[in-house]
Amino acid sequence: MTKTNDKMQANVDVEADMDDSRIPTGIDIPLLNSFAGDSIDYKGRQALRSNSGxxxxxxxxxxxxxxxxxxxxxxxxxxxxxxxxxxxxxxxxxxxxxxxxxxxxxxxxxxxxxxxxxxxxxxxxxxxxxxxxxxxxxxxxxxxxxxxxxxxxxxxxxxxxxxxxxxxxxxxxxxxxxxxxxxxxxxxxxxxxxxxxxxxxxxxxxxxxxxxxxxxxxxxxxxxxxxxxxxxxxxxxxxxxxxxxxxxxxxxxxxxxxxxxxxxxxTEGKSAFVRIGRVFVEAARNWRTTRPMASLEDQACETITHQGSQQFTFLNKALLSLDESNETGTICSIDEVEEAKAVLRxxxxxxxxxxxxxxxxxxxxxxxxxxxxxxxxxxxxxxxxxxxxxxxxxxxxxxxxxxxxxxxxxxxxxxxxxxxxxxxxxxxxxxxxxxxxxxxxxxxxxxxxxxxxxxxxxxxxxxxxxxxxxxxxxxxxxxxxxxxxxxxxxxxxxxxxxxxxxxxxxxxxxxxxxxxxxxxxxxxxxxxxxxxxxxxxxxxxxxxxxxxxxxxxxxxxxxxxxxxxxxxxxxxxxxxxxxxxxxxxx
Structure with missing residues (x-):
């Protein structure tokens, strides 16, 4: 029973990771498991493990x-x-x-x-x-x-x-x-x-x-x-x-x-170069700020503990939006900051x-x-x-x-x-x-x-x-x-x-x-x-x-x-x- 549950959970995880725009409607879970992650083949189709890579x-x-x-x-x-x-x-x-x-x-x-x-x-x-x-x-x-x-x-x-x-x-x-x-x-x-x-x-x-x-x-x-x-x-x-x-x-x-x-x-959206560069720029802009970050860190407690964010904490200041121009009060996401820290490490x-x-x-x-x-x-x-x-x-x-x-x-x-x-x-x-x-x-x-x-x-x-x-x-x-x-x-x-x-x-x-x-x-x-x-x-x-x-x-x-x-x-x-x-x- 445990093995069956594990298999079902694995299938759900795979399904969640897939790009829905690439998967035809009605496709079954076993076929999803045959996909090679988020890779595509030379024609731009979802790559299959059976005939590629x-x-x-x-x-x-x-x-x-x-x-x-x-x-x-x-x-x-x-x-x-x-x-x-x-x-x-x-x-x-x-x-x-x-x-x-x-x-x-x-x-x-x-x-x-x-x-x-x-x-x-x-x-x-x-x-x-x-x-x-x-x-x-x-x-x-x-x-x-x-x-x-x-x-x-x-x-x-x-x-x-x-x-x-x-x-x-x-x-x-x-x-x-x-x-x-x-x-x-x-x-x-x-x-x-x-x-x-x-x-x-x-x-x-x-x-x-x-x-x-x-x-x-x-x-x-x-x-x-x-x-x-x-x-x-x-x-x-x-x-x-x-x-x-x-x-x-x-x-x-x-x-x-x-x-x-x-x-x-x-990947859709900003390139990794732009994301990482933006973190360093915003952290430098916010270098002298004394605005408390407790609320942001509380929200990200699990992420910070898991990803080792206690290193290079000065980059955490890239999370702040000094003019509070957006709803969350942040200018960079936690994932973006962690991405920059990974490179810096x-x-x-x-x-x-x-x-x-x-x-x-x-x-x-x-x-x-x-x-x-x-x-x-x-x-x-x-x-x-x-x-x-x-x-x-x-x-x-x-x-x-x-x-x-x-x-x-x-x-x-x-x-x-x-x-x-x-x-x-x-x-x-x-x-x-x-x-x-x-x-x-x-x-x-x-x-x-x-x-x-x-x-x-x-x-x-x-x-x-x-x-x-x-x-x-x-x-x-x-x-x-x-x-x-x-x-x-x-x-x-x-x-x-x-x-x-x-x-x-x-x-x-x-x-x-x-x-x-x-x-x-x-x-x-x-x-x-x-x-x-x-x-x-x-x-x-x-x-x-x-x-x-x-x-x-x-x-x-x-x-x-x-x-x-x-x-x-x-x-x-x-x-x-x-x-x-x-x-x-x-």
Missing amino acids: SWRSAVFIIGVEVAERFAYYGISSNLITYLTGPLGQSTATAAENVNVWTGTASLLPLVGGFVADGLLGRYRTIIIASLLYILALGMLALTTLVPSGAESFVVVTSSPPHLQVIIFFISLYLVAFAQGCHKPCVLAFGADQFDASDAHECRAKSSFFNWWYFGMCAGPAVGIFVISYIQDNLSWGLGFGIPCIVMGLALIIFLLGTMQYRFQKK LIPIWASLLAYSTVLSQTSTLFTKQGATLDRSIGPTFEIPAATLQSFIGLSIMILIPIYDTILVPVSRSVTNKPFGITMLQRIGTGLFISIALMVISALIESKRLKTAKEYGLQDDPETMIPMKIWWLLPQYLLAGAADVFTVVGMQEFFYDQVPRELRSIGVALYLSVSGVGNFMSSFLISIVEKITRRDGEESWISDNLNKGHIDYFYYLLAGISSVAFVMYVYAAKSYVYNRGRAISM
């Missing part, structure tokens, strides 16, 4: 992300080699340029998220961004080639013309802009394929974030190895051209799934994650330059590119994600009695702790490399290979992958889940912007360290001649900064109030 459409979107990450990392992983090689830049300048570009690429998703959530929608934004991506990659490939028919795939090895350098960087930043519009929309659109009101699909969505990141790493793992080898041994033009072709295929794959996708229905978490991104930015810059000084030979003739070891980050993630999803989650679930094992914030914190260990181990390995160089008298000979195998660097790449499994996947789910439904592209962009700001911080930190440590003609810690520098000291510095940031994160996470029932249950 879930894994049947998510696999298309994951496939698109594999291709896009292949293309992006095919460009970025070996970019420092192109800058220090054909473009003739110094190591420090090239590292700063790579960090600035990577940081810009990671901040631009904020623009892409705004365009998608406020203007075009995620589906249209993905298509336009893909076309722009293909154009930018094509331009980038052409700038590396000698413009003559017979030598169309000959790499420009002499000092490049000024115009060619300008066009190269324009193309490079166009790539950054295109991926900035593409990446947040694809992840948010993929998660939209799962109905959070259905228990089975809700669990599937949590797994989706794991397998999404698996795909994100599968693409780079192949792209870094294959493309960096082509760039180093065959042609930079071909190495930049193949990603262009792959992005074209990605767009085709995405369009093939159109009829199975679920689309979020547009993300800021301390976001800020405490910046050091993590600063640490991980070294994997594509200083780690690569370290590897270039070591013995990279396999057998008598084959030599792997230094950038190839970056593929082990993806390989580590690809091994650990299935273990996490199929073993660690069930085990932790049995210990914590929570349906998803550990909370999103606990998962992120675990990765932050691993990143501190990563920097300490990287510093110890770099000390070993410097000691070997000194033993063989190679301190003044940076061009000679140090008799130390590149595989010494493998632990730091594997630890970087392990940290990502916990922190990055946790950030993806956290920032998607904890923002208002209409702003989920922006939520994903917030997670991506952590990497962007972190890369800018890394570039700034490298610049400061180089100026401070280059005194009286001495070599700086980050010298063009790594054998006379002290990158190990720089890594220890990052470990210290990360430790401070970890303490800040733990404090912010302990005081964080989840704004959804599902997150609380985790």
